[in-house]
Amino acid sequence: MQKVKIRNLIGALGTACLALMFHSAQAETTKMHFDVTILGLKAGELRYNLERDDTSYAASGLLYPTGLAATMTTFLYKVSVTGSHKGDQYFPSRYSEKSDTGKRNEEREIIYRSGVPNIRSAKLPKPHWLDPKTQKGTLDPMTAILEILRDVEHGKLCNQDVTLFDGARRVRIALSNPKETGTRATCDGVYRREGGFSANELKQGTTFPFTITYQKTNQNYYFQRFDVKSARGRAAFVRR
DSSP states (O other): OOOOOOHHHHHHTOOOOOOOOOTTTTTEEEEEEEEEETEEEEEEEEEEEEEESSSEEEEEEEEEEOOHHHHOOOOOOEEEEEEEEETEEEEEEEEEEEEEEOHHHHHEEEEEETTTEEEESSSOOOOOOOOOOTTTTOOOOHHHHHHHHSSEEETTTOOOOOEEEOOOOOOOOEEEEEEEEEEEEEEEEEEEEEEEEOOHHHHOOEEEEEEEEEEOSSSSEEEEEEEEETTEEEEEEOOO
Protein backbone atom coordinates (compact mmCIF):
# COMPACT_ATOMS: atom_id res chain seq x y z
CA MET A 1 0.00 0.00 0.00
CA GLN A 2 1.47 3.34 -1.03
CA LYS A 3 1.44 6.35 1.28
CA VAL A 4 0.36 9.90 0.58
CA LYS A 5 1.38 13.05 2.47
CA ILE A 6 -1.63 14.38 4.32
CA ARG A 7 -0.98 17.93 3.08
CA ASN A 8 -1.15 16.71 -0.54
CA LEU A 9 -4.41 14.89 0.08
CA ILE A 10 -5.86 17.90 1.88
CA GLY A 11 -4.80 20.16 -0.96
CA ALA A 12 -6.19 17.78 -3.68
CA LEU A 13 -9.40 17.16 -2.01
CA GLY A 14 -9.53 20.76 -1.29
CA THR A 15 -9.96 20.24 2.38
CA ALA A 16 -11.82 23.12 4.14
CA CYS A 17 -15.04 24.51 5.79
CA LEU A 18 -17.82 26.08 3.76
CA ALA A 19 -19.74 29.22 4.90
CA LEU A 20 -22.41 30.17 2.39
CA MET A 21 -22.60 33.18 0.17
CA PHE A 22 -26.15 33.40 -1.11
CA HIS A 23 -29.71 33.04 0.21
CA SER A 24 -32.89 31.81 -1.46
CA ALA A 25 -36.37 31.06 -0.23
CA GLN A 26 -36.09 27.60 -1.80
CA ALA A 27 -32.46 27.00 -0.86
CA GLU A 28 -31.44 24.04 1.29
CA THR A 29 -28.38 24.12 3.53
CA THR A 30 -25.99 21.31 4.43
CA LYS A 31 -23.37 21.69 7.16
CA MET A 32 -20.52 19.31 7.94
CA HIS A 33 -17.97 19.40 10.75
CA PHE A 34 -15.03 16.97 10.94
CA ASP A 35 -12.20 16.28 13.34
CA VAL A 36 -8.91 15.66 11.52
CA THR A 37 -6.78 13.03 13.26
CA ILE A 38 -3.28 11.70 12.64
CA LEU A 39 -2.16 8.55 14.47
CA GLY A 40 -5.39 8.77 16.42
CA LEU A 41 -4.58 12.23 17.78
CA LYS A 42 -6.65 15.26 16.84
CA ALA A 43 -4.66 17.64 14.63
CA GLY A 44 -7.30 19.99 13.25
CA GLU A 45 -10.85 20.57 12.14
CA LEU A 46 -12.57 20.78 8.78
CA ARG A 47 -15.90 22.58 8.43
CA TYR A 48 -18.07 23.19 5.43
CA ASN A 49 -21.53 24.45 4.58
CA LEU A 50 -23.27 24.05 1.24
CA GLU A 51 -26.31 26.01 0.15
CA ARG A 52 -28.17 25.35 -3.06
CA ASP A 53 -31.51 26.07 -4.69
CA ASP A 54 -33.06 24.47 -7.77
CA THR A 55 -30.25 25.53 -10.12
CA SER A 56 -27.40 27.17 -8.16
CA TYR A 57 -25.02 26.33 -5.34
CA ALA A 58 -22.51 28.22 -3.19
CA ALA A 59 -20.12 26.94 -0.56
CA SER A 60 -17.04 27.93 1.42
CA GLY A 61 -14.77 26.02 3.74
CA LEU A 62 -12.04 26.16 6.34
CA LEU A 63 -9.33 23.76 7.51
CA TYR A 64 -7.30 24.73 10.59
CA PRO A 65 -5.17 23.16 13.39
CA THR A 66 -6.46 22.68 16.93
CA GLY A 67 -5.13 21.55 20.30
CA LEU A 68 -1.48 20.54 20.56
CA ALA A 69 -1.08 20.69 16.78
CA ALA A 70 -1.95 24.39 16.84
CA THR A 71 1.06 25.05 19.11
CA MET A 72 3.42 23.15 16.82
CA THR A 73 2.30 24.13 13.33
CA THR A 74 0.48 26.86 11.47
CA PHE A 75 -1.82 26.21 8.56
CA LEU A 76 -5.03 27.75 7.39
CA TYR A 77 -6.84 26.78 4.21
CA LYS A 78 -9.91 28.71 3.05
CA VAL A 79 -11.92 27.96 -0.07
CA SER A 80 -15.16 29.09 -1.67
CA VAL A 81 -17.05 28.22 -4.83
CA THR A 82 -20.21 29.25 -6.66
CA GLY A 83 -21.82 27.59 -9.66
CA SER A 84 -24.84 25.77 -11.03
CA HIS A 85 -26.09 22.20 -10.79
CA LYS A 86 -28.42 19.73 -12.44
CA GLY A 87 -29.42 17.29 -9.75
CA ASP A 88 -26.18 15.92 -8.29
CA GLN A 89 -24.06 17.14 -11.22
CA TYR A 90 -22.13 20.33 -10.42
CA PHE A 91 -20.76 23.00 -12.77
CA PRO A 92 -18.49 25.48 -10.94
CA SER A 93 -18.26 29.05 -12.21
CA ARG A 94 -15.87 30.67 -9.73
CA TYR A 95 -13.52 29.11 -7.17
CA SER A 96 -11.06 30.80 -4.83
CA GLU A 97 -8.61 29.59 -2.22
CA LYS A 98 -6.28 31.14 0.34
CA SER A 99 -3.62 29.19 2.20
CA ASP A 100 -1.28 30.19 5.02
CA THR A 101 1.43 27.77 6.14
CA GLY A 102 3.08 30.22 8.53
CA LYS A 103 5.96 30.62 6.08
CA ARG A 104 4.00 31.29 2.93
CA ASN A 105 0.71 32.92 1.98
CA GLU A 106 -0.85 32.02 -1.37
CA GLU A 107 -4.04 32.94 -3.19
CA ARG A 108 -5.57 31.41 -6.31
CA GLU A 109 -8.79 31.93 -8.23
CA ILE A 110 -10.29 29.81 -10.99
CA ILE A 111 -12.89 31.29 -13.35
CA TYR A 112 -14.74 28.79 -15.55
CA ARG A 113 -15.78 29.75 -19.08
CA SER A 114 -17.82 27.07 -20.87
CA GLY A 115 -16.35 24.54 -18.46
CA VAL A 116 -12.72 25.56 -19.12
CA PRO A 117 -10.76 26.71 -16.04
CA ASN A 118 -8.90 30.03 -16.22
CA ILE A 119 -6.33 30.60 -13.47
CA ARG A 120 -5.65 33.84 -11.66
CA SER A 121 -2.59 33.61 -9.42
CA ALA A 122 0.51 35.64 -8.64
CA LYS A 123 2.51 32.40 -8.66
CA LEU A 124 4.24 31.60 -11.94
CA PRO A 125 3.36 28.16 -13.37
CA LYS A 126 5.97 25.43 -13.15
CA PRO A 127 7.03 23.47 -16.26
CA HIS A 128 5.35 20.23 -15.12
CA TRP A 129 1.98 21.87 -14.38
CA LEU A 130 -0.86 21.17 -16.78
CA ASP A 131 -2.26 23.73 -19.22
CA PRO A 132 -5.67 24.80 -17.85
CA LYS A 133 -7.04 24.98 -21.40
CA THR A 134 -6.77 21.18 -21.58
CA GLN A 135 -8.85 20.64 -18.41
CA LYS A 136 -12.39 21.33 -19.61
CA GLY A 137 -15.05 19.62 -17.53
CA THR A 138 -12.94 19.13 -14.38
CA LEU A 139 -14.12 20.18 -10.93
CA ASP A 140 -12.48 22.55 -8.47
CA PRO A 141 -11.20 21.03 -5.17
CA MET A 142 -14.13 22.35 -3.11
CA THR A 143 -16.81 20.92 -5.36
CA ALA A 144 -14.90 17.64 -5.45
CA ILE A 145 -14.92 17.40 -1.67
CA LEU A 146 -18.67 18.05 -1.67
CA GLU A 147 -19.06 15.02 -3.89
CA ILE A 148 -16.81 12.70 -1.88
CA LEU A 149 -17.61 13.67 1.73
CA ARG A 150 -21.40 13.59 1.54
CA ASP A 151 -24.37 11.48 2.51
CA VAL A 152 -25.67 9.29 -0.32
CA GLU A 153 -29.06 7.88 -1.17
CA HIS A 154 -29.90 4.20 -1.27
CA GLY A 155 -28.93 2.75 -4.63
CA LYS A 156 -26.06 5.24 -5.06
CA LEU A 157 -23.54 3.85 -2.60
CA CYS A 158 -19.94 4.14 -3.85
CA ASN A 159 -21.00 5.79 -7.14
CA GLN A 160 -18.86 8.92 -6.75
CA ASP A 161 -16.23 9.37 -9.47
CA VAL A 162 -14.80 12.87 -9.89
CA THR A 163 -11.88 14.48 -11.67
CA LEU A 164 -10.53 17.66 -10.13
CA PHE A 165 -8.03 20.26 -11.32
CA ASP A 166 -6.57 22.62 -8.72
CA GLY A 167 -5.06 25.02 -11.25
CA ALA A 168 -1.89 22.97 -11.71
CA ARG A 169 -2.54 19.27 -11.09
CA ARG A 170 -5.22 16.82 -12.19
CA VAL A 171 -6.50 14.11 -9.83
CA ARG A 172 -9.21 11.49 -10.16
CA ILE A 173 -11.02 10.25 -7.04
CA ALA A 174 -13.32 7.24 -7.40
CA LEU A 175 -15.27 5.02 -5.00
CA SER A 176 -16.18 1.36 -5.56
CA ASN A 177 -16.77 -2.01 -3.90
CA PRO A 178 -19.75 -1.26 -1.61
CA LYS A 179 -19.94 -3.47 1.47
CA GLU A 180 -22.72 -3.56 4.09
CA THR A 181 -22.69 -5.16 7.53
CA GLY A 182 -25.80 -4.49 9.56
CA THR A 183 -26.24 -0.72 9.71
CA ARG A 184 -22.66 -0.05 8.63
CA ALA A 185 -21.51 0.42 5.03
CA THR A 186 -18.08 1.07 3.50
CA CYS A 187 -16.62 2.09 0.15
CA ASP A 188 -13.10 1.56 -1.13
CA GLY A 189 -11.62 4.65 -2.72
CA VAL A 190 -8.65 5.50 -4.91
CA TYR A 191 -6.92 8.87 -5.23
CA ARG A 192 -5.04 8.84 -8.55
CA ARG A 193 -2.56 11.46 -9.75
CA GLU A 194 -3.19 11.96 -13.48
CA GLY A 195 -0.97 14.91 -14.40
CA GLY A 196 0.83 18.07 -13.36
CA PHE A 197 3.00 16.48 -10.67
CA SER A 198 6.78 16.75 -10.41
CA ALA A 199 9.08 13.75 -10.84
CA ASN A 200 9.76 13.79 -7.10
CA GLU A 201 6.03 13.76 -6.31
CA LEU A 202 5.48 10.85 -8.68
CA LYS A 203 8.24 8.90 -6.93
CA GLN A 204 6.03 8.97 -3.85
CA GLY A 205 3.35 7.17 -5.85
CA THR A 206 0.50 7.77 -8.27
CA THR A 207 -2.40 5.90 -6.63
CA PHE A 208 -3.39 5.99 -2.97
CA PRO A 209 -6.20 3.90 -1.41
CA PHE A 210 -8.61 5.10 1.23
CA THR A 211 -11.84 3.97 2.89
CA ILE A 212 -15.12 5.77 3.54
CA THR A 213 -17.52 4.55 6.24
CA TYR A 214 -21.26 5.29 6.43
CA GLN A 215 -24.08 4.67 8.90
CA LYS A 216 -27.11 3.25 7.11
CA THR A 217 -30.50 4.87 7.81
CA ASN A 218 -33.95 4.37 6.30
CA GLN A 219 -33.42 7.23 3.84
CA ASN A 220 -29.71 7.18 3.00
CA TYR A 221 -26.16 6.39 4.00
CA TYR A 222 -24.94 8.89 6.58
CA PHE A 223 -21.27 9.77 6.05
CA GLN A 224 -19.15 9.00 9.15
CA ARG A 225 -15.44 8.95 8.37
CA PHE A 226 -12.70 8.99 5.73
CA ASP A 227 -9.52 6.99 6.47
CA VAL A 228 -6.23 7.15 4.59
CA LYS A 229 -2.65 6.08 5.24
CA SER A 230 -0.41 9.16 5.13
CA ALA A 231 3.35 9.65 5.28
CA ARG A 232 2.88 10.56 8.96
CA GLY A 233 0.73 7.55 9.75
CA ARG A 234 -2.97 6.79 9.51
CA ALA A 235 -5.08 9.92 9.13
CA ALA A 236 -8.85 10.35 9.23
CA PHE A 237 -11.64 12.88 8.81
CA VAL A 238 -14.24 11.93 11.43
CA ARG A 239 -17.67 13.54 11.28
CA ARG A 240 -18.99 15.11 14.47
